Amino acid sequence: MVFPTSIDQLTHAVLNASGADVEPRKRVIIESLIRHLHGLVSEVNLTLDELLAACRFLVDAGKISTGGRDEFVLIANILGVEVLVDMISHGPESQTAILGPMYRSEAPRLPTGANISRVRAPGEVQVFVEGYVTDVAGLPVNGATLEVWQASTNGLYDNEDPEQPDMNLRGLFETDAKGYYAFRCLRPTPYPIPDDGPGGRLLRILHRHPMRPAHIHFIVSAPARQPVISQLYDSDCKYIDNDSIFAVKPSLVLDFEPDNGTHGTDRYVRCDWRLPDANPQA
Ligand code: MBD
Numbered sequence: 679m680v681f682p683t684s685i686d687q688l689t690h691a692v693l694n695a696s697g698a699d700v701e702p703r704k705r706v707i708i709e710s711l712i713r714h715l716h717g718l719v720s721e722v723n724l725t726l727d728e729l730l731a732a733c734r735f736l737v738d739a740g741k742i743s744t745g746g747r748d749e750f751v752l753i754a755n756i757l758g759v760e761v762l763v764d765m766i767s768h769g770p771e772s773q774t775a776i777l778g779p780m781y782r783s784e785a786p787r788l789p790t791g792a793n794i795s796r797v798r799a800p801g802e803v804q805v806f807v808e809g810y811v812t813d814v815a816g817l818p819v820n821g822a823t824l825e826v827w828q829a830s831t832n833g834l835y836d837n838e839d840p841e842q843p844d845m846n847l848r849g850l851f852e853t854d855a856k857g858y859y860a861f862r863c864l865r866p867t868p869y870p871i872p873d874d875g876p877g878g879r880l881l882r883i884l885h886r887h888p889m890r891p892a893h894i895h896f897i898v899s900a901p902a903r904q905p906v907i908s909q910l911y912d913s914d915c916k917y918i919d920n921d922s923i924f925a926v927k928p929s930l931v932l933d934f935e936p937d938n939g940t941h942g943t944d945r946y947v948r949c950d951w952r953l954p955d956a957n958p959q960a
């Protein structure tokens with residue numbers, strides 16, 4: 679046994695304590711975590727009180743993460759970490775954006791053109807969304823699945839709001855042989871990320887606001903293709919260049935045009951999706 683007597687020796691002792699057969703990717707990640715955590719603690723001369731406060735913060739995040747709430751994803755969003763992961767995984771040219779904590783699988787499957795809003799929302803403005811899903815060569819993808827979800831005009835998703843019916847403002851659509859999809863929804867409105875928990879505490883410590891620009895979430899997927907996790911943004915929203923979680927990408931900012939009676943909605947937006955081929959190694 680070696681007794682570390684300096685910060686450097688301590689960090690190395692912790693790194694060297696791992697066994698020989700650690701799964702390689704886990705070794706890389708956890709060793710980097712150890713090095714960065716030790717670096718951070720040394721850099722700021724962290725005190726025991728501060729360490730315990732940080733532990734309590736994480737305990738509180740765990741305690742509030744029930745019933746579909748995921749405070750850890752939210753904290754990752756507030757710290758820009760999920761955007762960073764998206765940038766690294768997909769590069770700046772992709773149509774992807776972050777998933778966020780409000781995704782629910784098993785949204786109801788709806789016919790083309792259906793409205794995902796199951797109740798009238800105060801002040802609602804209806805939008806017709808349509809477009810084509812293609813592969814990277816521009817050929818239509820038949821039978822692609824589009825999962826969409828959005829917050830209501832009160833700024834709450836169904837899972838945050840006991841007043842909304844279950845799965846309100848969520849739907850699953852399929853493209854036809856031309857790759858075409860369409861649905862109706864609410865014109866999205868700006869929305870505060872949940873700030874009644876540790877994530878909100880973090881925002882207040884940093885004197886930051888909780889607002890996200892108006893957005894609609896998408897997951898577009900098809901067999902043998904990489905799924906595209908994304909969000910659409912309304913160019914007219916006042917938070918478009920002031921997103922509390924830094925997730926806006928210019929290519930995803932669209933104009934919600936007046937519908938002019940074509941679809942019986944107030945607004946119209948066209949959005950096409952390109953699905954990359956599946957990763958050869960996947
Ligand atoms: C949201 O609605 C959202 O889309 C993200 C990314 C983070 C918090 C709340």
Ligand code: FE
Pocket residue numbers: 778780893895
């Ligand atoms: Fe959202």
